[in-house]
Amino acid sequence: MTTELNPEDIEFQLLVEGIYCRYGYDFRNYAPASLKRRIRRFLHVEGLPTISALQDRILHDQDCIKRLLLSLTVNTTAMFRDPGFYIAFREQVVPILRTYPFIRIWHAGCSTGQEVYSMAILLQEAGIYHRCRIYGTDANEQVLQTARTGIYPYKQMQEYTRLYLKAGGQRSFSEYYTANHGSAIFHPSLREHIVFGQHNLVTDRSFNEFNVIICRNVLIYFNQTLQNQVHGLFYNSLCNFGILGLGKQETIRFTAYEGCYEALVSAEKLYRRCN
Amino acid sequence: MAFNLVAIGTSLGGLSALKIVLQNLPERFITPIAIAQHRHKESDNTLSSLLQQFTGLPIHEVEDKQKILPGHVYIAPADYHLLVEAGHFSLSTDEPVSYARPSIDVLLESAADVYGSQMIAILLTGANRDGVQGLAAVKARGGVTIVQEPQTAESPILPRAAISTVQVDSILPLPCIAPYLVHLCNPAGW
Ligand SMILES: C[S@@+](CC[C@H](N)C(=O)[O-])C[C@H]1O[C@@H](n2cnc3c(N)ncnc32)[C@H](O)[C@@H]1O
Numbered sequence: 389m390t391t392e393l394n395p396e397d398i399e400f401q402l403l404v405e406g407i408y409c410r411y412g413y414d415f416r417n418y419a420p421a422s423l424k425r426r427i428r429r430f431l432h433v434e435g436l437p438t439i440s441a442l443q444d445r446i447l448h449d450q451d452c453i454k455r456l457l458l459s460l461t462v463n464t465t466a467m468f469r470d471p472g473f474y475i476a477f478r479e480q481v482v483p484i485l486r487t488y489p490f491i492r493i494w495h496a497g498c499s500t501g502q503e504v505y506s507m508a509i510l511l512q513e514a515g516i517y518h519r520c521r522i523y524g525t526d527a528n529e530q531v532l533q534t535a536r537t538g539i540y541p542y543k544q545m546q547e548y549t550r551l552y553l554k555a556g557g558q559r560s561f562s563e564y565y566t567a568n569h570g571s572a573i574f575h576p577s578l579r580e581h582i583v584f585g586q587h588n589l590v591t592d593r594s595f596n597e598f599n600v601i602i603c604r605n606v607l608i609y610f611n612q613t614l615q616n617q618v619h620g621l622f623y624n625s626l627c628n629f630g631i632l633g634l635g636k637q638e639t640i641r642f643t644a645y646e647g648c649y650e651a652l653v654s655a656e657k658l659y660r661r662c663n
Numbered sequence: 664m665a666f667n668l669v670a671i672g673t674s675l676g677g678l679s680a681l682k683i684v685l686q687n688l689p690e691r692f693i694t695p696i697a698i699a700q701h702r703h704k705e706s707d708n709t710l711s712s713l714l715q716q717f718t719g720l721p722i723h724e725v726e727d728k729q730k731i732l733p734g735h736v737y738i739a740p741a742d743y744h745l746l747v748e749a750g751h752f753s754l755s756t757d758e759p760v761s762y763a764r765p766s767i768d769v770l771l772e773s774a775a776d777v778y779g780s781q782m783i784a785i786l787l788t789g790a791n792r793d794g795v796q797g798l799a800a801v802k803a804r805g806g807v808t809i810v811q812e813p814q815t816a817e818s819p820i821l822p823r824a825a826i827s828t829v830q831v832d833s834i835l836p837l838p839c840i841a842p843y844l845v846h847l848c849n850p851a852g853w
Contacts, residue, residue, distance in 0.1 A: 419746070419748060419753040419755075420748060421746035421747060421748050421753050421773040421776065421777075422744070422746055422753060422755040422757060422773075424773075424776065425746075425757070425769065425772065425773065426757070462755065462756055462757050462758075464756040464757070464758070605756050607727065608727045608743075608753060608754045608755060608756070609755065611748075612728055612751075615728065635727075636740070637724070637725065637726050637727055637740045637743055637754050638726065638727045638754075639726045639727065641726070642726070642727070642728040642729065642730075642751075643728075
């Protein structure tokens with residue numbers, strides 16, 4: 389009997405199984421197209437001819453798996469990425485949050501933390517930051533280390549300033565950081581109510597009940613089975629009428645949880661848990 | 664031979680080229696079409712509304728995990744790569760390829776993986792080489808490869824690069840591309 393899988397697909401499946409069995413990192417339900425692309429690129433960088441050759445190497449070489457893990461996760465982020473999202477958050481979500489005495493917000497898959505600092509700035513300008521606690525989590529410990537420092541390359545500030553202003557920022561963006569030897573160091577007061585911690589959406593459970601969960605441009609790397617699993621986690625971690633924010637081109641529509649939310653601002657992918 | 668997907672890549676000059684391809688396709692054209700057009704990362708969905716004026720086929724800016732349906736046209740959203748999976752799309756924010764996100768290579772290579780010989784890839788006008796590797800991947804998997812005749816391209820760099828790198832199946836003047844697609848996808852006529 390022949391299957392429809394070509395040899396590379398078989399190697400790909402075996403590699404992903406192998407990584408899971410040997411190291412416990414579970415990529416089995418990641419969206420295959422982008423994962424394959426990154427694995428091929430890694431082969432190229434390492435000068436390996438086939439995925440099988442990579443399989444051999446990662447099973448025996450701890451440094452190689454570290455490099456592979458780094459190159460498999462996509463950490464693209466920016467402050468005030470998609471400014472429209474922050475405008476909608478300010479106008480439609482903040483008034484709801486004002487009615488709560490204490491507000492818990494979870495940024496799942498926060499990468500190097502730019503999104504979390506952006507939220508802290510927005511909440512500070514709205515005058516409710518002192519009532520908030522923000523949890524920034526990611527599976528990748530390395531990016532969290534950067535997030536905790538709040539130090540970013542100074543050369544990014546021009547772009548971040550532009551996005552901040554487009555997002556309806558009310559002050560001068562440079563008030564929020566100190567420039568130092570090519571770096572911008574964000575003021576520690578912004579981090580006062582932020583907790584950064586490692587959390588893997590595939591394998592870890594919920595750790596609190598939240599008023600807001602933001603998870604942008606993370607679920608796109610998962611297949612639909614895993615998306616549904618993670619949406620289950622979010623649904624169970626949100627309080628009733630809690631708010632879910634997804635990335636610009638993501639939607640609750642193609643998931644099993646479509647009926648559990650109403651759109652708050654559909655163009656900006658802000659939803660409200662309704663049952 | 665039935666095809667599952669037509670994938671089109673273009674950069675500089677792409678809007679007017681896409682307009683001509685789309686407006687010459689009949690409304691009964693059922694093979695789904697996926698388009699990667701280079702554009703600015705903050706552009707909104709004006710591209711799809713502009714193109715929608717020229718065709719009755721419904722055009723979508725793809726959302727993650729959107730199904731690939733017959734008779735629909737799908738456009739890679741600004742600042743995301745568009746990837747093909749079995750029966751649906753995925754998006755990614757992987758780093759740009761040849762400075763481009765969306766990248767034509769990413770669309771074509773992922774489509775070649777899934778659809779192999781059951782797909783058609785087309786490169787139109789463009790000012791860099793993004794798309795050439797993707798076209799080579801489609802060719803290697805037995806898919807049909809078509810390139811716009813460089814003399815009819817606003818920017819011939821991409822078509823020329825493709826022709827000199829890949830043994831393409833057809834090199835066609837822009838106005839002939841749509842009729843040829845109709846011929847390939849429904850040889851019996853309607
Ligand atoms: C493209 S970044 C998105 C960053 C930020 N949310 C934004 O939209 O700007 C994707 C992040 O998801 C994280 N990630 C991938 N798989 C994960 C998992 N299983 N659990 C938690 N985070 C994960 C990656 O480490 C990466 O930092």
